[in-house]
Amino acid sequence: MKLSNRIALVTGGTSGIGLEVAKLFRDQGARVIVTGVDQTRLDAASRELGGGVLVLRADLRLAGELDKVFDQIRQKFARLDVLFANAGVGLAATLDAVTEKQIDEQFAVNFKGIFFTVQKAAPLMAKGGSIVLTTSFLNAVGSPGLSILSATKAAVRSLARSLGAELAPRGIRVNAVSPGPISTPFHSKLGLSEKELREAAGAIQARVPLHRFGEADEVAKAVLFLASEDASFITGSEIVVDGGLTQF
Numbered sequence: 001m002k003l004s005n006r007i008a009l010v011t012g013g014t015s016g017i018g019l020e021v022a023k024l025f026r027d028q029g030a031r032v033i034v035t036g037v038d039q040t041r042l043d044a045a046s047r048e049l050g051g052g053v054l055v056l057r058a059d060l061r062l063a064g065e066l067d068k069v070f071d072q073i074r075q076k077f078a079r080l081d082v083l084f085a086n087a088g089v090g091l092a093a094t095l096d097a098v099t100e101k102q103i104d105e106q107f108a109v110n111f112k113g114i115f116f117t118v119q120k121a122a123p124l125m126a127k128g129g130s131i132v133l134t135t136s137f138l139n140a141v142g143s144p145g146l147s148i149l150s151a152t153k154a155a156v157r158s159l160a161r162s163l164g165a166e167l168a169p170r171g172i173r174v175n176a177v178s179p180g181p182i183s184t185p186f187h188s189k190l191g192l193s194e195k196e197l198r199e200a201a202g203a204i205q206a207r208v209p210l211h212r213f214g215e216a217d218e219v220a221k222a223v224l225f226l227a228s229e230d231a232s233f234i235t236g237s238e239i240v241v242d243g244g245l246t247q248f
């Protein structure tokens with residue numbers, strides 16, 4: 001048990017990578033809280049995770065909703081040991097087609113949402129606390145049509161370093177996990193047609209040295225490592241889980 005009696009919050013824990021992390025944290029002894037927005041996915045996650053996991057609806061774009069999550073954690077547990085700030089969205093658009101609304105939407109969730117989640121979590125955390133942020137392989141390589149999503153993830157990579165430096169004096173570690181292409185519902189939300197999606201998936205898979213998409217549980221194992229005491233001397237770092245995509 002790597003997280004015995006630890007209190008762990010997983011944002012975007014109702015789907016994909018976050019859901020696998022929530023299951024692994026639960027199985028490793030943590031008291032887990034997950035957040036999401038879509039009610040159908042919240043209900044399904046609640047059934048899948050079981051009664052021991054607290055499932056909360058919170059749109060991370062809204063500071064007031066985040067406050068409610070942390071009020072509940074404060075009341076129920078009085079502290080937080082692990083934060084996996086993972087919720088994210090992506091919208092595909094080429095340079096000529098990007099709109100201001102798309103930029104605002106992606107930065108609101110992927111950057112501002114993560115920043116304020118960490119800001120509000122930090123006062124509940126003590127020495128030994130661990131924060132893991134989700135970045136992406138897109139912060140290291142250029143991909144046509146994904147300029148804004150990639151920029152949000154580069155910003156989050158930067159946050160792991162600067163907030164890691166700010167929280168290090170308190171003994172709280174901040175790291176990032178950088179997934180490559182992972183089989184989750186994320187891709188179906190990019191706004192691409194079925195055909196575009198198939199072509200993009202084929203092209204990206206061909207670029208991955210291990211020649212496949214990764215699975216959410218393969219990312220979850222890296223997150224567990226960073227969240228646990230196994231990574232006690234690691235902060236400001238990023239673990240890349242991308243089948244070699246950004247390395248060769």
Ligand SMILES: NC(=O)c1ccc[n+]([C@@H]2O[C@H](COP(=O)([O-])OP(=O)(O)OC[C@H]3O[C@@H](n4cnc5c(N)ncnc54)[C@H](OP(=O)(O)O)[C@@H]3O)[C@@H](O)[C@H]2O)c1
Nearest residue numbers: 012015016017036037038059060087088136181182184186
């Ligand atoms: N899958 C990949 O290939 C890949 C690659 C690199 C990085 N990533 C990153 O990995 C993270 C998890 O993505 P995933 O692949 O697991 O995708 P996913 O299955 O679509 O999960 C995304 C999660 O974020 C939540 N979310 C979205 N907007 C939100 C908002 N405004 N407020 C609160 N929660 C919100 C979703 O909740 P609802 O379902 O309720 O909307 C969902 O739980 C993201 O940050 C993504 O950028 C994914």
